[in-house]
Amino acid sequence: MSESDAHITIQDLTMAYGDFVIQRDLNFTIGRGDIFIIMGGSGCGKSTLLRHMIGLKRPARGDVLYEGESFWHADQAMREKMMRRFGVTFQSGALWSSMTLAENVALTLGEFTDLSQKEIREVVSLKLALVGLAGFEDFYPNEISGGMQKRAALARAMALDPDILFFDEPSAGLDPISSRLLDDLILELRDSLGATVIIVTHELASIFAIGNNSVYLDPEAKTMIASGHPKVLLEECTNPTVQNFLRRGETKVSVA
Amino acid sequence: MRGKARFRRTDFTLIIQECGPQALPIITLISFLVGLILAFVGAVQLLQFGAQIYVANLVGLGMAREMGAMMTAIIMAGRTGAAFAAQLGTMRVNQEIDALTTMGFSPMEFLVLPRMLALMLMMPLLCLYSDLLGLLGGWFVGVTMLDLGAVQYLKQTQEAISVMDFSVGLIKSVVFGVLVAIAGCLRGMQCGNSSSAVGLAATSAVVTGIIFIVVSDSLLTVLYDVLGI
Numbered sequence: 001m002s003e004s005d006a007h008i009t010i011q012d013l014t015m016a017y018g019d020f021v022i023q024r025d026l027n028f029t030i031g032r033g034d035i036f037i038i039m040g041g042s043g044c045g046k047s048t049l050l051r052h053m054i055g056l057k058r059p060a061r062g063d064v065l066y067e068g069e070s071f072w073h074a075d076q077a078m079r080e081k082m083m084r085r086f087g088v089t090f091q092s093g094a095l096w097s098s099m100t101l102a103e104n105v106a107l108t109l110g111e112f113t114d115l116s117q118k119e120i121r122e123v124v125s126l127k128l129a130l131v132g133l134a135g136f137e138d139f140y141p142n143e144i145s146g147g148m149q150k151r152a153a154l155a156r157a158m159a160l161d162p163d164i165l166f167f168d169e170p171s172a173g174l175d176p177i178s179s180r181l182l183d184d185l186i187l188e189l190r191d192s193l194g195a196t197v198i199i200v201t202h203e204l205a206s207i208f209a210i211g212n213n214s215v216y217l218d219p220e221a222k223t224m225i226a227s228g229h230p231k232v233l234l235e236e237c238t239n240p241t242v243q244n245f246l247r248r249g250e251t252k253v254s255v256a
Numbered sequence: 257m258r259g260k261a262r263f264r265r266t267d268f269t270l271i272i273q274e275c276g277p278q279a280l281p282i283i284t285l286i287s288f289l290v291g292l293i294l295a296f297v298g299a300v301q302l303l304q305f306g307a308q309i310y311v312a313n314l315v316g317l318g319m320a321r322e323m324g325a326m327m328t329a330i331i332m333a334g335r336t337g338a339a340f341a342a343q344l345g346t347m348r349v350n351q352e353i354d355a356l357t358t359m360g361f362s363p364m365e366f367l368v369l370p371r372m373l374a375l376m377l378m379m380p381l382l383c384l385y386s387d388l389l390g391l392l393g394g395w396f397v398g399v400t401m402l403d404l405g406a407v408q409y410l411k412q413t414q415e416a417i418s419v420m421d422f423s424v425g426l427i428k429s430v431v432f433g434v435l436v437a438i439a440g441c442l443r444g445m446q447c448g449n450s451s452s453a454v455g456l457a458a459t460s461a462v463v464t465g466i467i468f469i470v471v472s473d474s475l476l477t478v479l480y481d482v483l484g485i
Contacts, residue, residue: 054358080360088358094351098267108359111262156355 006068007032007196008053008164013062015048021222022048026062028215028227035190035197035210037230040217041245046200047091049217050168053198055083066164084112087157087195091168093149095141095156101128102137105156112160127155131185147178151185158189165189167199171206179203183210204248208234216242262365271370275336276378280385282331287319287386290327291393294318299402308402312412315394320421324387326473328379329432333465337440340371341461344444345454353445363445372437379433380426387425424485428476432469439465 008030015022022045030036038046051057053064055071064071066082074082095104105124109115115123128134131151133144141149150170157165167186171179183206190197201207207214207230214233216226218241226233226242234246298314344367347353353363391413398404443461447453 051354056354056357083358084360086358088355090351090355092350094355096352096355097347097350098270107264107361112360 005031007034007066008198009065009068010053011063011065013049013052013064014060015045015052015057016060021060023217024223026215026217026224028224030196030198030213032196033190033194034213035186035199037207037211037214038198038200038217039202039207039214039230039245041202041219044217044219046202046217047168050166050198050200054086054088054166055079084160085163086166087160087162087164088166089150089153089157089168089170091172093141093146093153095149095153097141100138100140101133101144101152101155104141104152105159108156108159123159127158128152130158130189131155147174147182150174150182154182154185154189158193161193163195165193165195165197167197167201169201170199171201171203176205179206180209186210202245204246207246216245262361263367263370268370268374271374272378274339275332275371275374276381279332279335279378279382282335283328283382283386284389286327286331287324287389288393288396290323291315291319291390291395292397293393294323294390295394295397295402299397303402308398309404309408309412311394311398311402311404312409313416315398316391316413316417317421319387319390319394319425320417321424322473322477324390325383325425325428325432326469327390328383328386328429329436329469330466332375332379332382332433333436333439333469334462336375337436337461337465338458340437340440341444341447341457342454344441345447345457348445348447349449349451349454368437368441368445371441372434375433375437376430377433379429379436383426383429384422387422420485424480428473431472431476435468435472436465439468 006029010026010028013026014024026049038049040046048057052059059072063073066085069082071079071082095101096107099107102121102124105127106120109120109123125134125137128136131154133148133152133155136144136148136152141152144152165186170182170186174182186197186199187210189195199206199211211230214227214230215224216233217223218225220241225239226237230246233242237243237246294315295311298311299308302308302310302314344353347367353367356363356366395406395409395413398409399406440461443457443464447457
């Protein structure tokens with residue numbers, strides 16, 4: 001990854017709730033088309049970092065740059081414009097429970113595009129078919145399974161063909177097969193949309209299967225202690241905490 | 257950004273239904289009984305002077321100027337304010353509000369505005385309905401227990417209260433509607449990140465709502481007095 005390819009840059013980012021610092025001095029770049037993994041033990045601030053990147057929480061210090069442009073120093077209108085290029089799926093899916101799947105996906109289309117009702121319906125069906133939910137347009141989120149909710153949330157996130165897809169623990173609560181299928185879907189989408197993907201997870205199988213860049217946040221050091229390709233980290237990183245994490249606490253394991 | 261209202265019409269219709277027609281049964285019961293109670297309280301005193309016909313004045317003025325708006329508001333704080341807080345609180349816990357924000361929708365416009373508009377529209381209607389039911393309650397006591405003529409009671413009521421008295425109550429009810437919506441939505445949006453927090457949000461929406469209602473009612477009553485209406 002060359003510098004010119006940097007899509008997202010995290011610059012001296014310090015995250016804090018009041019006086020309580022969660023992570024400090026984070027610096028890393030995410031290349032265009034990367035599948036970037038944010039990993040670390042529970043409570044280290046992975047999801048909080050994501051919230052900083054998608055505009056839900058203002059950093060205590062530092063900034064996030066998208067294509068070299070400051071996100072947090074931009075004015076509200078500019079920031080909203082940048083946010084329109086994001087697609088976000090939340091940990092619980094966060095589908096709007098009072099709307100059908102089709103309405104969930106259609107909401108942003110109706111608001112931010114000039115498509116006609118008929119075109120919107122077609123795009124919605126297409127997006128739902130893309131995540132394997134064709135025919136579920138008129139179901140409400142509570143009528144489908146957790147795995148389907150996650151996929152529907154992904155369809156909603158993709159409605160506007162975003163440049164950047166954010167996933168917060170996509171495989172949490174899914175069985176290994178579903179979680180594998182979701183990984184494949186993410187890879188497919190990255191290739192077809194040409195999007196940059198950022199995933200918060202601690203699912204080792206997923207990390208090695210799809211990640212090509214990563215950062216490890218440590219709750220004790222309160223900063224990042226490793227970054228790079230997960231498989232390279234596994235082989236070359238000398239930090240015992242990172243090794244412990246990547247090998248599930250076992251020191252000597254051959255990696256498939 | 258376009259100038260159109262940024263919430264869904266279907267949502268709005270649903271909220272209107274929730275905080276309008278569906279509240280009618282309880283408003284009916286409570287208002288009728290409040291009219292009845294006012295009549296009883298007045299009758300005990302007025303009977304001593306043989307002036308029981310003035311029960312009609314007491315009930316009419318009491319309902320139109322004060323009790324109709326107040327009782328409707330308190331019912332709506334318990335019913336709809338709590339529901340608003342629970343709905344928004346659950347959406348907060350499920351990250352549905354975060355999802356709205358990241359997708360470029362303001363939760364204020366999308367969730368709070370339709371609820372506030374719905375209550376502002378429905379409260380005066382419910383209040384008027386409550387006024388009439390209260391009058392009916394008073395009339396019932398007057399006719400059955402105080403030996404007043406049915407028509408005589410109505411005539412007395414007609415002479416005692418004017419359109420102005422009704423409008424005083426209706427204006428109050430619009431203000432209460434806004435306050436109940438604010439209390440409900442505020443507590444819902446402030447909701448913490450757990451299911452017990454949703455319960456707390458609903459509870460505090462009711463408490464906040466009732467405090468808002470009673471305090472603003474006192475202020476309005478003083479204001480009306482100063483303005484001489």
